Amino acid sequence: MKVRALANISGPMGRKVAGDDFVVSAVEAQSLIERNLVEAVKVEASPPNTEKPAKVKAAAEE
Template sequence: MKVRALASLSGPTGRHTAGDEFVVDAKVGDELIARGVAVEVGSEPEPAVEEPAPKSVKARAATKE
């Protein structure tokens, strides 16, 4: 599980400051989240990406050969 530290942490996962992202096993990640010192990365809604509108296609007039 990938988490982002909300506060400075030090322990079995290493030393992390607020904003650091790191990988832990699910049990440790759940404990950090329950304590309110980390959030799961990817659990936040991602900003919407606006896709450009498709270009209109103009029909070609049939030509006589």
């Protein structure tokens, strides 16, 4: 789960300063959220790829 540090913290995820975004397990995220150390970050889905794949030219016959 992606979270944002609300305070300077350190632990198994390393050292983080307020404002850092990082990923932790859902269980660890819930624990940090309950202690007001992090907030959940809404992950925005990337827009679908609307480009058509490029056609690959067949290798020239020798």
